[in-house]
Amino acid sequence: MDSTLHFNRTKWKKRPNPPNCKTPLLTFFILLFCIVFFISSKSLFSTSILQISTNSKSDIPLQCTTTIGAGDSSENFLWYAPHSGFSNQLSEFKNAILMAAILNRTLIVPPVLDHHAVALGSCPKFRVLNANDLRFKVWNHSIELIIDRRYTSMADIIDLSSLISISAVKFIDFRVFVSMWCGVNINLVCSKDLSKHSSLHESLRQCGSLLSGLNGNVKNCLFASEEDCRMTVWTYQKDGEDGILDSFQPDDELKTKKKITFVRKRRDVHRTFGPGSEAGSASILAFGSLFTAPYKGSESHIDIHEAPQDQRIQSLIQKIEFIPFVPEIINCGKMFALQTIKAPFLCAQLRLLDGQFKNHWRATFRALKEKLDFLKEKGPLPIHVFVMTDLPMRNWTGTYLGDLEKDSDAFKLFILREGDKLVMDTAKKLVSGGRNAKFQPAVNSLDGGEKHCNPQSLSDILLFVEETVCSCARLGLVGTAGSTIAESIELMRKNSICSP
Ligand SMILES: *[C@@H]1O[C@H](CO)[C@@H](O)[C@H](O)[C@H]1NC(C)=O
Ligand SMILES: *[C@@H]1O[C@H](CO)[C@@H](O)[C@H](O)[C@H]1NC(C)=O
């Protein structure tokens, strides 16, 4: 129990018993004494309340005294900070599932974040946002998605049912967790009458700051990891590797130029954060970024690709290599291929505007041209091409795409837009809560029927439908080199999600 309460309880016990009343005069004095005592004890009582709720540094935060935070329930939780674009968020989500399984914690399922809402920085350049700040940004954005009524859970898009059915990992929706842990009704933050709920916003902000680790760790309650890709590569059950230096270190030039002091170590995540560690006894463990990518013969942050000594984790690793989109999205993509394109087609996935891809137009178009020239020779014409690109159609003039469009004898182009009926109808289905069977009831039961925060605008599912269409492309895929979207389509094709 919390130390403040203990302290006050002992104070209460020391309270002198009111003496018995024997004579009228004595009674008067005693009554007076009693009144004075009553008033002073009342003020004593109210300061004690104040002490608890002001969360002064030495006190245990309220959140850590609830059943969910106090460590007296057997359920422990894992939170982390997703960032960047969707493909990135998805690969972090998979790593989070893996970490949750290894550490036997319930994974807090985050929302899908807007593409440019949160950025990590660069691991190879040792220039990344520290974990606390990253987490608070993610928190802030997640709450804003709720307020804006644009919240889409990762579990609305990614089909977790096969993982849930084998009880590989336990999940909890971020909104449900926040409601319980922060002791707020999250469905009220969207209420029109903002002034009525400004204290709610403030307590949410405080709660987010605590959960992000900005106020430090709280024994048995919260452990906010500050490890990131500059210093740690996580491993699991790699004998003899725990604590050794990773092969990739900042080079001397970087060290002197940027005054970098980081040393990258390989560490066993179960030994570091599992049972017996400080983190292990905290009911909530918060990671920062869980993004990893191969770099110079090493992994930037997580190097767990197999677990031969742990059959449960080994089979989970295989299972999460590919997690499909929810059936609504897959059906939508299949339907477009079947009913609109109708013939065997090629998928051209052309990332042209975002980030590094701006400078690679020539190479990207060259690969497409080679493939189309080849198909043109083989026939039959026209060749059906599904184009998935971030370059708006009005800007195609003057590019290779413009040429293809003009050559309508040889090529028949197809694109999907966000406003297309098929896409809109599917997005509506997702919003109306057909999905998310595991979480939606809990989210909806948060308040007595008023669902202020249910999403109003449809989530942007175009990318996911496009990826599905591309996985149905029988003539092949021309992807953009280095694009995570291309990789994700390849994975879907390998798992033949389009076959009936
Ligand atoms: C995992 O945690 C659950 C509580 O959520 C507990 O009942 C179970 O014994 C734990 N399993 C292991 C292997 O530690
Ligand atoms: C998020 O951060 C911005 C900028 O600091 C702030 O104005 C906004 O109120 C925050 N939103 C929430 C929900 O905390």
Ligand SMILES: *[C@@H]1O[C@H](CO)[C@@H](O)[C@H](O)[C@H]1NC(C)=O
């Ligand atoms: C696309 O075209 C619009 C005008 O229609 C122009 O303002 C915009 O800069 C173009 N974008 C690119 C990337 O060329």
